[in-house]
Amino acid sequence: MDGRYGADEVVIRRLEDQAGLMRSSEREKVEAAMDRFEKRFPQLFFAVCTSRAEGRSDVRQFGFWLLNRAAFKDVPLDRPNECGILLTIDPDAKSAGITWGYALDAFLTAEDSFLFLSRAHAYWVEGRYSEGVIRGLKQLSRVLAKRCKQAKSDPERFERRVAPPSAARQVAERIRAGHRKVVKEEVTP
Amino acid sequence: MRALLVWLSVVNLAISAELALSLPGWSEESRQVVEGEEWLPGAGLLTGDKEAAPVDSTEVQPPTTAEMTEQVAANEIPEKFLDDYFAKRPEGFLVDPQELLSPSARRDREAFLNYHSADSPIDFHVYVFGAEQAIPGGVREEEISERLFSQGKPSLILFYYLGAPERAEIFLSPSLSDAVSDAERRRILQSSTLAAMERSDSIAQLEAFCVQTSIRIYWIEKAAGLVEGGSAVSVAKTLPTSKDEGSARIEAVRKMFDAFWFEWGAIISVSLSGIVISLTFWWTSRRRASYRFPEFDVAPRLGGSHAAGVGAVIGFGSTTQSPSAQHSGVPDYF
Numbered sequence: 130m131d132g133r134y135g136a137d138e139v140v141i142r143r144l145e146d147q148a149g150l151m152r153s154s155e156r157e158k159v160e161a162a163m164d165r166f167e168k169r170f171p172q173l174f175f176a177v178c179t180s181r182a183e184g185r186s187d188v189r190q191f192g193f194w195l196l197n198r199a200a201f202k203d204v205p206l207d208r209p210n211e212c213g214i215l216l217t218i219d220p221d222a223k224s225a226g227i228t229w230g231y232a233l234d235a236f237l238t239a240e241d242s243f244l245f246l247s248r249a250h251a252y253w254v255e256g257r258y259s260e261g262v263i264r265g266l267k268q269l270s271r272v273l274a275k276r277c278k279q280a281k282s283d284p285e286r287f288e289r290r291v292a293p294p295s296a297a298r299q300v301a302e303r304i305r306a307g308h309r310k311v312v313k314e315e316v317t318p
Numbered sequence: 319m320r321a322l323l324v325w326l327s328v329v330n331l332a333i334s335a336e337l338a339l340s341l342p343g344w345s346e347e348s349r350q351v352v353e354g355e356e357w358l359p360g361a362g363l364l365t366g367d368k369e370a371a372p373v374d375s376t377e378v379q380p381p382t383t384a385e386m387t388e389q390v391a392a393n394e395i396p397e398k399f400l401d402d403y404f405a406k407r408p409e410g411f412l413v414d415p416q417e418l419l420s421p422s423a424r425r426d427r428e429a430f431l432n433y434h435s436a437d438s439p440i441d442f443h444v445y446v447f448g449a450e451q452a453i454p455g456g457v458r459e460e461e462i463s464e465r466l467f468s469q470g471k472p473s474l475i476l477f478y479y480l481g482a483p484e485r486a487e488i489f490l491s492p493s494l495s496d497a498v499s500d501a502e503r504r505r506i507l508q509s510s511t512l513a514a515m516e517r518s519d520s521i522a523q524l525e526a527f528c529v530q531t532s533i534r535i536y537w538i539e540k541a542a543g544l545v546e547g548g549s550a551v552s553v554a555k556t557l558p559t560s561k562d563e564g565s566a567r568i569e570a571v572r573k574m575f576d577a578f579w580f581e582w583g584a585i586i587s588v589s590l591s592g593i594v595i596s597l598t599f600w601w602t603s604r605r606r607a608s609y610r611f612p613e614f615d616v617a618p619r620l621g622g623s624h625a626a627g628v629g630a631v632i633g634f635g636s637t638t639q640s641p642s643a644q645h646s647g648v649p650d651y652f
Contacts, residue, residue: 196625210624223635229627231616242629247641253634277609291616
């Protein structure tokens with residue numbers, strides 16, 4: 130990825146509308162929604178980047194690279210990129226994707242991100258990008274609030290999702306990797 | 319011997335029958351009339367007797383106008399009591415100059431009416447007459463209510479005929495008569511009369527009549543908001559003036575609602591306020607709630623120093639396809 134996009138740190142804002150999809154008033158509304166989100170979730174932040182890939186790659190790869198390399202200048206230092214959720218929109222490819230930091234690995238799933246994008250889909254089809262972002266952000270807030278409550282009542286359940294594999298499991302995985310061709314045992318009558 | 323006795327008995331019976339059953343015969347004069355066809359036998363049975371029936375001397379003759387006038391005049395309230403009844407506005411609420419009520423009954427009624435007056439912005443005056451008595455023609459009831467009760471508190475005036483509640487009449491002082499419909503006044507009279515007719519004793523009838531009328535007055539007060547205080551006369555002017563039956567029904571429903579609201583309004587208001595405050599508090603607290611996630615150690619993946627959580631990618635190029643149809647999964651290289 131670094132070879133494709135560069136290995137240097139990229140300084141951007143939370144709302145980086147490089148593609149110019151939103152008017153000034155719309156950007157203000159989106160930033161207000163981001164503020165509300167950050168107030169509700171003091172550890173997290175939400176960022177949006179609209180960019181024209183121009184044949185370089187798809188939004189999934191770009192979002193993954195950007196969240197690892199970006200330095201958000203309007204995000205407090207106590208909210209590192211591990212706590213970020215990045216929405217990337219490519220208006221040329223008509224596609225959008227979600228990427229999130231390690232701190233959210235236990236709490237967010239691909240289904241949650243699809244739900245977010247589904248809520249915004251109807252707006253984006255009509256070119257109403259800011260409204261789609263705000264609507265999706267509301268949905269994401271609802272899901273995260275629910276997950277937070279569940280995590281407080283049963284933290285082990287979420288910790289297991291991101292726990293490193295145990296030594297025995299690692300051994301078993303190595304054995305499986307070295308013996309992919311499993312010989313079936315003959316069953317005697 | 320036996321044969322001789324039988325012969326004698328038969329002869330004796332024959333002679334007796336001849337003497338006892340001798341048939342009537344025509345007289346010579348009648349025979350001549352019949353033969354001359356001047357008289358038809360049995361004609362009296364067929365044509366009836368045309369002679370007039372004798373006048374029954376015991377039948378009652380209807381009274382003449384003069385007699386009726388005398389009878390009414392005899393039932394009229396004695397003239398010596400007219401001034402006590404109708405000369406001025408009564409000082410008490412029970413008007414019984416003829417002392418038709420016993421002292422104890424009068425004391426009870428006066429106590430009741432005084433209590434009503436103390437508790438109600440509408441006074442309740444009761445005029446007591448005899449069951450058969452009639453108000454003289456020179457006295458006009460409507461004129462009395464206007465002349466005697468146009469000043470002071472609004473009043474309901476009851477003309478009650480002791481022992482004959484069905485003859486009772488209700489009048490309203492001018493400040494109320496403009497506001498209370500005739501239908502409402504009739505309803506008061508009907509319900510009070512029915513309540514009185516359930517009793518057999520004349521004093522108990524009067525008591526039931528007064529109680530029911532007082533209740534109906536209370537309903538009027540509640541409907542008009544007079545219970546909470548304020549100027550009785552001014553509020554009475556706000557009472558409905560509907561005349562037709564439809565308006566009267568609407569008015570009745572409104573009064574029922576007012577009565578219900580008066581009884582349960584405070585509880586309902588407090589309950590609703592509590593619910594609204596609770597919902598507002600819940601909504602506000604929910605909006606202001608902050609969520610902090612527990613922190614777990616996550617091993618870096620895919621060479622990403624900060625993030626490796628790659629979610630869904632969705633396309634929005636087609637307006638005809640659903641989001642699911644434009645959803646692309648995570649590629650293999652992730």
